[in-house]
Amino acid sequence: xxxxxxxxxxxxxxxxxxxxxxxxxxxxxxxxxxxxxxxxxxxxxxxxxxxxxxxxxxxxxxxxxxxxxxxxxxxxxxxxxxxxxxxxxxxxxxxxxxxxxxxxxxxxxxxxxxxxxxxxxxxxxxxxxxxxxxxxxxxxxxxxxxxxxxxxxxxxxxxxxxxxxxxxxxxxxxxxxxxxxxxxxxxxxxxxxxxxxxxxxxxxxxxxxxxxxxxxxxxxxxxxxxxxxxxxxxxxxxxxxxxxxxxxxxxxxxxxxxx
Amino acid sequence: xxxxxxxxxxxxxxxxxxxxxxxxxxxxxxxxxxxxxxxxxxxxxxxxxxxxxxxxxxxxxxxxxxxxxxxxxxxxxxxxxxxxxxxxxxxxxxxxxxxxxxxxxxxxxxxxxxxxxxxxxxxxxxxxxxxxxxxxxxxxxxxxxxxxxxxxxxxxxxxxxxxxxxxxxxxxxxxxxxxxxxxxxxxxxxxxxxxxxxxxxxxxxxxxxxxxxxxxxxxxxxxxxxxxxxxxxxxxxxxxxxxxxxxxxxxxxxxxxxxxxxxxxxxxxxxxxxxxxxxxxxxxxxxxxxxxxxxxxxxxxxxxxxxxxxxxxxxxxxxxxxxxxxxxxxxxxxxxxxxxxxxxxxxxxxxxxxxxxxxxxxxxxxxxxxxxxxxxxxxxxxxxxxxxxxxxxxxxxxxxxxxxxxxxxxxxxxxxxxxxxxxxxxxxxxxxxxxxxxxxxxxxxxxxxxxxxxxxxxxxxxxxxxxxxxxxxxxxxxxxxxxxxxxxxxxxxxxxxxxxxxxxxxxxxxxxxxxxxxxxxxxxxxxxxxxxxxxxxxxxxxxxxxxxxxxxxxxxxxxxxxxxxxx
Numbered sequence: 002x003x004x005x006x007x008x009x010x011x012x013x014x015x016x017x018x019x020x021x022x023x024x025x026x027x028x029x030x031x032x033x034x035x036x037x038x039x040x041x042x043x044x045x046x047x048x049x050x051x052x053x054x055x056x057x058x059x060x061x062x063x064x065x066x067x068x069x070x071x072x073x074x075x076x077x078x079x080x081x082x083x084x085x086x087x088x089x090x091x092x093x094x095x096x097x098x099x100x101x102x103x104x105x106x107x108x109x110x111x112x113x114x115x116x117x118x119x120x121x122x123x124x125x126x127x128x129x130x131x132x133x134x135x136x137x138x139x140x141x142x143x144x145x146x147x148x149x150x151x152x153x154x155x156x157x158x159x160x161x162x163x164x165x166x167x168x169x170x171x172x173x174x175x176x177x178x179x180x181x182x183x184x185x186x187x188x189x190x191x192x193x194x195x196x197x198x199x200x201x202x203x204x205x206x207x208x209x210x211x212x213x214x215x216x217x218x219x220x221x222x223x224x225x226x227x228x229x230x231x232x233x234x235x236x237x238x239x240x241x242x243x244x245x246x247x248x249x250x251x252x253x254x255x256x257x258x259x260x
Numbered sequence: 261x262x263x264x265x266x267x268x269x270x271x272x273x274x275x276x277x278x279x280x281x282x283x284x285x286x287x288x289x290x291x292x293x294x295x296x297x298x299x300x301x302x303x304x305x306x307x308x309x310x311x312x313x314x315x316x317x318x319x320x321x322x323x324x325x326x327x328x329x330x331x332x333x334x335x336x337x338x339x340x341x342x343x344x345x346x347x348x349x350x351x352x353x354x355x356x357x358x359x360x361x362x363x364x365x366x367x368x369x370x371x372x373x374x375x376x377x378x379x380x381x382x383x384x385x386x387x388x389x390x391x392x393x394x395x396x397x398x399x400x401x402x403x404x405x406x407x408x409x410x411x412x413x414x415x416x417x418x419x420x421x422x423x424x425x426x427x428x429x430x431x432x433x434x435x436x437x438x439x440x441x442x443x444x445x446x447x448x449x450x451x452x453x454x455x456x457x458x459x460x461x462x463x464x465x466x467x468x469x470x471x472x473x474x475x476x477x478x479x480x481x482x483x484x485x486x487x488x489x490x491x492x493x494x495x496x497x498x499x500x501x502x503x504x505x506x507x508x509x510x511x512x513x514x515x516x517x518x519x520x521x522x523x524x525x526x527x528x529x530x531x532x533x534x535x536x537x538x539x540x541x542x543x544x545x546x547x548x549x550x551x552x553x554x555x556x557x558x559x560x561x562x563x564x565x566x567x568x569x570x571x572x573x574x575x576x577x578x579x580x581x582x583x584x585x586x587x588x589x590x591x592x593x594x595x596x597x598x599x600x601x602x603x604x605x606x607x608x609x610x611x612x613x614x615x616x617x618x619x620x621x622x623x624x625x626x627x628x629x630x631x632x633x634x635x636x637x638x639x640x641x642x643x644x645x646x647x648x649x650x651x652x653x654x655x656x657x658x659x660x661x662x663x664x665x666x667x668x669x670x671x672x673x674x675x676x677x678x679x680x681x682x683x684x685x686x687x688x689x690x691x692x693x694x695x696x697x698x699x700x701x702x703x704x705x706x707x708x709x710x711x712x713x714x715x716x717x718x719x720x721x722x723x724x725x726x727x728x729x730x731x732x733x734x735x736x737x738x739x740x741x742x743x744x745x746x747x748x749x750x751x752x753x754x755x756x757x758x759x760x761x762x763x764x765x766x767x768x769x770x771x772x773x774x775x776x777x778x779x780x781x782x783x784x785x786x787x788x789x790x791x792x793x794x795x796x797x798x799x800x801x802x803x804x805x806x807x808x809x810x811x812x813x814x815x816x817x818x819x820x821x822x823x824x825x826x827x
Contacts, residue, residue: 236548
């Protein structure tokens with residue numbers, strides 16, 4: 002202790018202390034900070050396959066090294082989740098230009114999608130593909146999911162996820178046939194017009210609650226046919242077509258009966 | 261032992277029903293009234309049952325509404341909801357919303373009743389609209405029925421009020437959005453707007469009073485008004501007698517039809533059961549206004565596809581079409597929200613003014629003071645029919661504009677383009693619809709003339725000995741001809757000259773001139789009915805081939821007959 006005490010007025014002491022403090026802070030942060038998710042199971046072979054697939058199918062727009070062009074954004078740092086969402090829903094590779102990339106039958110199978118995701122993830126850290134546990138709606142709370150959906154999602158996707166219109170021909174798609182995994186990934190990565198809902202904004206548990214709420218919609222309505230869950234416009238349309246149609250048909254029938 | 265009993269005469273009733281009827285009649289003379297009603301003659305046509313759609317839906321509304329009122333709690337106090345549905349369990353909400361959920365999921369038959377009630381409301385207003393269309397296009401609003409048209413229009417407004425106040429009661433997000441729009445509309449009224457809004461909501465929107473207030477409006481005020489107006493409406497209908505379609509033997513002096521009992525009452529009863537059945541079927545199989553989809557009201561969220569029920573959709577569309585730049589900030593920092601005032605107050609105001617004013621306007625430009633009990637065929641009054649279709653076109657375009665987001669998603673279109681197309685269509689569409697309808701009417705009238713003059717084509721070609729071919733035409737029978745010739749082609753008003761005999765300018769000439777201009781718009785283009793002379797001429801024209809075309813008949817008279825009296 003004497004030696005330490007003797008040197009504490011040394012002119013390098015503040016520098017050493019500062020370095021120590023930085024080391025500790027950095028070490029603690031590295032230990033506690035949410036680790037940027039990585040497709041850690043990806044092998045180098047996967048990455049190589051992914052790179053080849055990328056250059057064959059994606060490089061025209063996204064550039065040979067995914068650095069982006071004037072046509073399409075850079076994919077460095079978008080993470081495996083973004084790739085898995087876009088490719089597994091068939092949105093990418095895009096077939097044609099339009100207001101937005103639309104979901105279509107997927108072009109890449111599971112393995113190819115995984116390889117592409119591994120390659121893009123290897124370019125820079127980004128959100129990883131969620132685990133099955135994270136996207137299992139049966140473990141979530143649909144009531145909390147409803148409250149979150151109402152304040153965060155319903156303004157574009159409709160109150161129960163029937164979809165809605167955006168500007169200039171873009172639209173928020175219906176969510177009933179979307180898998181929990183894709184819903185989760187969309188929130189995490191914010192594809193196209195959709196904003197990003199990161200884990201600080203909507204926590205992973207809350208994301209699962211939203212999936213639980215959407216799962217509830219599969220059960221239909223207690224009231225009968227849902228008429229698309231589109232609200233009063235479709236109700237009014239059916240009131241005129243079915244209701245007034247049947248009733249006027251009845252009136253004509255009664256009128257045709259001889260008195 | 262009494263010997264004074266007289267033997268029962270033949271007129272005295274013997275059955276239980278007969279005896280009680282007699283008992284009642286001796287004390288109230290109800291038989292006289294009943295006899296009149298029972299023997300009252302009603303003309304028979306399916307389109308005369310359209311008003312019954314509204315009447316019977318209203319009966320269903322009253323019955324199902326009483327049931328709902330037993331379980332609904334119109335309070336905006338906050339509670340935590342426990343129970344079904346899973347998406348609402350443990351959520352904080354108003355008592356009104358919670359009781360709506362309990363009514364739907366806990367009360368036996370509650371959801372069925374709610375859905376029947378809501379479908380009936382949609383059908384009620386739709387019934388009023390189709391009934392009004394029948395009355396308008398056949399000219400049933402003419403003297404002496406103008407007052408009843410006004411009562412009917414008031415009923416339409418009351419039905420909108422009833423629908424709107426009921427729609428808002430569950431206190432869900434969707435109807436809350438509607439109330440927020442209402443609040444905005446009230447606030448857009450210059451000077452008194454913000455005061456009025458605070459008056460209606462009892463403070464700043466949404467406050468804690470609006471649901472109980474709307475409840476009183478919905479279950480007391482408006483239904484009472486509707487019931488009273490229905491009473492007046494039906495009373496006037498009986499008093500004025502029912503109109504009838506044109507046809508052989510039907511005149512303004514008679515009513516051709518069947519007595520109320522048994523024929524008409526049976527049909528009416530049958531219609532009631534059909535309407536009741538359809539409404540129950542819809543309530544039982546088609547989900548409507550599942551409020552738990554929208555969640556309890558909170559002023560922050562608005563979901564995509566937020567629209568009002570169909571009868572308010574024109575208002576929504578009108579708001580969606582209006583460009584936002586019309587908001588003006590005047591001197592002294594006052595805001596004049598023309599972007600809301602024009603679409604939400606002025607345009608609906610114009611539409612309803614048209615409905616209120618039209619019968620009187622038409623009577624004025626026609627110079628018509630006679631009573632009318634025989635209906636017009638829509639083709640025989642082309643301008644009226646055209647105006648009606650133009651009105652409906654404007655209404656439908658606004659309603660479609662209110663659904664522009666759904667049109668965009670379902671037909672893969674750009675919502676911006678749709679909005680611009682509707683902005684143009686709102687002005688162009690009604691004019692175009694008017695023009696097309698009027699032309700179709702005139703065309704149909706010419707076809708009628710053609711038929712009356714030349715008869716039906718039989719398709720039988722005859723060759724004469726001299727080599728001439730003719731097609732044999734079969735003349736119309738009496739009924740067919742009556743229908744086609746028995747109308748009046750109205751002429752534009754004739755007015756007094758601008759100056760009197762001594763060259764002094766006449767007072768009121770300019771006003772008369774303006775009315776004449778309007779009258780010319782109505783009646784300048786017209787197709788005259790075939791006169792007996794024309795018919796005789798056509799018959800005389802070709803004895804051998806029944807009726808040969810008369811080429812020299814000027815069919816469309818334009819611009820004549822409206823000259824001012826010369827001086």
